[in-house]
Structure formats: C-alpha cells, structure tokens
Amino acid sequence: MTAEAFERYRNNAKRILGYMPIRTPCLTCQTADTRIPKGSKLPNRKCLIRQCVDKTGATNCAYCSRFPCDTVKATGGAWSRESIEEKLGAPLSEEEYHAFVEPFEGVSRLEAIRGSLKPEEIVEAAKVQNIGARSAFREKLRVSKEEMAAFKAIQTLLTALQHTSLGLRDTDTFGQHHRLEDSRAHVLRFLWILGKYGKFEKEMGTLLVVDARTSARYLANRGSEKTLAIWSFLEDTIFKVLSEFGVSCECIALKGEKEEDLTTGTGYLRSKGWVVKMSLEEETGGKAALKALQTHIQRLDEKYGKKAFQHFQHADIQILARMLSE
Numbered sequence: 343m344t345a346e347a348f349e350r351y352r353n354n355a356k357r358i359l360g361y362m363p364i365r366t367p368c369l370t371c372q373t374a375d376t377r378i379p380k381g382s383k384l385p386n387r388k389c390l391i392r393q394c395v396d397k398t399g400a401t402n403c404a405y406c407s408r409f410p411c412d413t414v415k416a417t418g419g420a421w422s423r424e425s426i427e428e429k430l431g432a433p434l435s436e437e438e439y440h441a442f443v444e445p446f447e448g449v450s451r452l453e454a455i456r457g458s459l460k461p462e463e464i465v466e467a468a469k470v471q472n473i474g475a476r477s478a479f480r481e482k483l484r485v486s487k488e489e490m491a492a493f494k495a496i497q498t499l500l501t502a503l504q505h506t507s508l509g510l511r512d513t514d515t516f517g518q519h520h521r522l523e524d525s526r527a528h529v530l531r532f533l534w535i536l537g538k539y540g541k542f543e544k545e546m547g548t549l550l551v552v553d554a555r556t557s558a559r560y561l562a563n564r565g566s567e568k569t570l571a572i573w574s575f576l577e578d579t580i581f582k583v584l585s586e587f588g589v590s591c592e593c594i595a596l597k598g599e600k601e602e603d604l605t606t607g608t609g610y611l612r613s614k615g616w617v618v619k620m621s622l623e624e625e626t627g628g629k630a631a632l633k634a635l636q637t638h639i640q641r642l643d644e645k646y647g648k649k650a651f652q653h654f655q656h657a658d659i660q661i662l663a664r665m666l667s668e
Contacts, residue, residue, distance in 0.1 A: 348365070351363070351441075354438075354441075354442065355442055358426060358430065358434070358438060358442045358443070359421060359426070359442060359443075359446075360429075360608050360609075364383060364384070366382065366383065366384065367384075368384035368385055369382065369384065369385060370385060371385045371389070371391075371392050371395075372402075373385060375387055390413055390516070390517045390520050390521055391403065391413060391414060391417060391418075391517055393516065393517075393520075394406075394413070394467075394468055394515070394516040394517040397468035397516055398465050398466070398467060398468045399465065400465050402452065402455065403418075403452050404452040404453070404455035404456040404459065405455075405456075405459065405463060405464060405465050406464070406465060406467050407464050407465065407466050407467050408467040408512055408515055409452065409456060410449060410452070410453070411467075411511075411512050411515060411517060411518055412510060412511055412512065412518060412521075413517040413518055413521050414449065414452070414517075415449065416521075418446075418447075418448040418449040418452070419449045420446075421443055421446040421447070422443065422447055423439055423443055423444075423447075426442075426443055467512075467515045467516070468515065468516035468517075469514050469515055469516065470514065470515070470516055470519045470520075488630060489630070489634065491627070491630070492627055492630035492631045492633065492634035493634045493638070495622075495626060495627025495630075495631035495634065496627065496631055496634045496635050496638060499587055499588075499589070499626060499627070499631070499635075500530075500654075502587055503526060503529060503530065503587065504526070506583075506586075506587075507522060508522060508525050508526060508529070508583055509583075510522050510525070525579065525583075527566070527567055527655060528567045528569065528570060528575075528579070528580060529580055529583055529584065530651075530654060530655050531564065531565055531567040531570060531651070532567075532570060532576075532580050532584075532591075533584075533589075533635065533639075534639060534651055534654055535552065535560050535563050535564070535570075536550050536552060536618065536620050537550070537635050537636045537638070537639035537640070538563070538636075538639050538640065538643060539552055539559050539560065539563070540552050540620070540636070541553065542632075542633075543619070548621050548622075548628065548629045548632070549619045549620065549621045550619070550620050550621070550632055550635075550636065551617055551618065551619045551620070552617065552618045553617050557611075557613060557614055557615075557616055557617065557618070558613040558614065560618065561611065561613055565651065571610050571611050572609050572610055572611070573593070573604070573605045573609055573610070573611050574609055576591075576593060576611075577593070584620075587626065588622060588623040588625050588626030589620060589621075589622055589623075589626060590620065590621045590622075590623065591618065591619065591620045592618070592619050593611075593616055593617070593618050593619075594616065594617050594618075594619065595615060595616055596615055596616060596617060599615040599616070603615065604616045620632075638654075639654060642654055
C-alpha cells in the first residue's frame with residue numbers, strides 16, 4: 343500500500359475493530375523469541391497462547407487435548423462477523439469483512455485443522471500446579487475484639503480471592519492458569535488502589551470512594567494491570583467478581599457529567615468526571631472490615647514501598663499481624 347492507502351486502511355480498521363494496526367508487520371506467532379528483533383512489538387512475547395503452544399511442542403492449538411480452551415475462545419473468538427456487526431449495529435460489506443474481520447477468525451481455521459487430525463496427533467496440554475495462598479492469622483494481637491474480627495474478615499476475603507477460579511475453567515493448564523493469575527492480579531490491584539487512595543464518604547459513612555480529585559491517581563497507579571482503565575472490564579469483570587464475595591462497586595458520573603462522556607471512543611475511562619465507590623456487605627465485615635483493609639494496605643505501603651503490592655497480592659495477612667503485635 344501507499345502511505346495514503348495504508349492510513350485509510352488503519353482508520354477503517356479502528357472504526358470497525360476498535361484497533362489501529364501498526365506499520366511494522368508481524369513476524370508471525372511461530373517465530374522463535376531469539377529471532378524477534380529487539381524492540382519489535384509483534385509477535386507478542388508475553389502472549390499466553392503463544393507460550394502455551396511452545397511448551398506443548400505442538401504446531402498450533404488445534405493439536406492440544408484441551409482445544410478449544412477458554413483462553414483461545416476469548417482471544418481467537420473476540421472478532422467475528424457476528425460480534426463486529428452487533429457492535430456496529432449494521433451489516434458489514436463483503437469487502438469490509440474480508441479486509442478487516444476474516445483475518446482474525448482464527449478459531450474457525452483451528453477447528454478445521456482439528457477435524458483433519460488423527461487421535462495419535464493430539465498432544466497433552468501444558469499443565470501447572472496451582473499453589474494456594476499463605477494465610478495463617480495470629481489470634482493474639484494488640485487490637486480490640488472488633489478490630490480482630492475486621493482483620494479476620496479481610497483475611498477471609500483475600501484468601502477466598504486467592505482460591506477462586508474466577509469463573510475460569512481448565513485452570514490447571516498453562517494458558518488458563520496464567521490467565522487466572524492475571525485476572526486475580528487485576529482484582530487485587532483494584533482493591534489496592536481503592537484502599538490506598540480512597541476516602542470514606544461522610545454522608546454514607548460506609549463507602550470507600552476514589553473521587554474526582556483522585557480519579558487521575560487511580561489511572562496512574564494501575565501498575566501492570568493496565569486494563570483497569572477499560573470501563574467494560576471494570577463493570578463486567580472486576581465489579582462482577584467482587585460482588586460474588588460481598589463487595590459492592592460502582593462507577594458513577596459526577597453531577598453535570600454524562601455517562602457517555604466518561605469514556606473515550608475505544609472504551610477507556612477519562613481522567614475526570616467520574617467516581618468509583620466500594621462498600622462491603624455486613625456478611626463480609628461491613629464498614630469495620632473496609633477500614634481494616636485500608637489499614638492493612640497503608641501499613642504495607644509504609645513498610646515495603648514499591649514492593650508492598652506484591653505482599654498484598656500474596657494475601658500475606660501475617661505481615662499485618664506482626665506489625666499490629668509489635
């Protein structure tokens with residue numbers, strides 16, 4: 343393509359897919375890491391599907407005993423003619439379909455390959471051992487009974503988040519295991535940001551809120567969990583997961599703001615105009631546990647600085663127990 347034609351192609355891709363292709367061509371997923379030039383973005387070295395196939399030694403996912411796993415379906419099935427037309431609210435022309443959508447319909451091509459394979463060509467999936475959280479808690483602390491109950495409630499919540507599959511299947515396989523770890527890290531990072539930067543709402547007294555003055559700080563402290571800035575991910579994944587453990591969350595437009603103006607055209611939260619609120623149900627510890635969560639996070643931050651989130655992520659409540667008993 344000429345530079346002008348490629349720019350038109352990129353803009354149409356963004357309109358249809360919500361993604362603007364980069365100028366550097368992909369070297370293909372089957373290119374070994376050692377042959378990828380330094381600084382090259384494609385193929386993605388961190389892609390779970392690519393790493394999983396490499397560990398099995400298979401040609402591609404179609405040869406795997408667990409095909410199609412949810413990781414493949416979520417990634418390879420994200421863009422299809424049906425999903426794109428539903429998003430656009432209009433049918434695609436044949437030219438648009440072949441140019442922008444068909445190249446990404448990988449699952450259907452993998453299914454065709456799978457149908458041609460003999461049983462002896464199928465290989466076992468790469469598996470990993472799922473290690474549980476470290477979560478013992480001391481009974482004797484220099485706190486009141488009420489505070490003890492609150493900290494135990496937080497321990498219970500963090501431990502439950504460590505042991506849940508978050509609705510994912512086949513989490514003993516490499517791809518799904520790391521997808522689970524990634525999803526869990528996002529949930530915990532969200533709790534971390536709210537606990538570190540949130541304030542209790544005076545009117546309600548039971549909510550921890552990241553308000554308009556600190557929403558930019560929320561976006562700036564996502565760490566490696568960058569998709570916390572995507573509104574649909576917050577609503578469909580983070581809020582939904584936490585609600586199953588008695589944690590209620592909502593993102594609200596501030597007075598004078600329209601909900602449709604809170605995100606960019608690609609669904610990312612803007613740096614102002616909204617507020618995130620979080621509360622705990624009484625069964626999860628209520629206001630006292632919410633304050634205990636904030637205390638736990640603040641103590642970790644004071645003691646460990648940049649490494650504090652790692653301790654929080656491991657649900658190591660013993661650290662707080664030691665600090666409280668000092």
